[in-house]
Amino acid sequence: MLRHLTLALAIATPAAVAAQDAGGFADVVPAYDPEPTLSVGVGVSTMGITVTPEARLSDRLGIRLPVGYFSISESFDVEGNDIDGEATSAQGALLVDYYPTGGRFRLSAGLGFGGYVVDASGTDLTVTDTETNTDYTVTGDYSARIEQNSNVAPMLALGFASPADRRIRLSFDIGAKFTKYGLSVDTSELEADANFDSTDIDQLIADFNNDAADYPVTPYAHFSVAVRF
DSSP states (O other), X not given: OHHHHHHHHHHHHHHHHXXXXXXXXXXXXXXXXXXXXXXXXXXXXXXXXXXXXXXXOSSSEEEEOOEEEEEEEEEEEETTXXXXXXEEEEEEEEEEEEXXXXXXXXXXXXXXXXXXXXXXXXXXXXXEOTTTOOEEEEEEXXXXXXXXXXXXXEEEEEEEEOXXXXXXXXXXXXEEEEOOEEEEEEOTTTTTXXXXXXXXXXXXXXXXXXXXXXXXXXXXXXXXXXXXX
């Protein structure tokens, strides 16, 4: 009997010591907290071709600075008017990213800077008489511009990103920028025409701006491939 008791103690004692040591070690070593990482991404977004410096500050917090640009020219017809137009995007954003679980999913909020500008020009403007509701043409050149009412606007987005410790990171976000757009028209060269009536043109501008005010949201989407340093 004594022999069996001695053998049991000999087996149990190292296991108990190991368990105590493991528990003490767990109490001393803190949980893993990733160090801040820096990366630069290149991709496409509703801003245009986009470059994005990014700092991942912790497993739950990050900061991004996407900057985008594009320009496109096109001719089109608007209510019987042949117009040459150019749309330009020169904008950026400051976004704070929150990873609620420390994983891939993130929520983002911040400010957008700059925006879209559409410049248009044409000759001989067809407008609608506000009294008779009939169309007539004013002879001469004119130009118009559509742009944001403010160059700074709040933004919200959600998306997914590869883990911060990956050398190559992929990310995708969708969201919105909250801003309104307005139309302005230069009619100085149309005023020489006897048919020119500023009331009708002012009504055309007001109708556009009222419609634009009903949609104070600009969609945002962004896909990026980033390299971590």
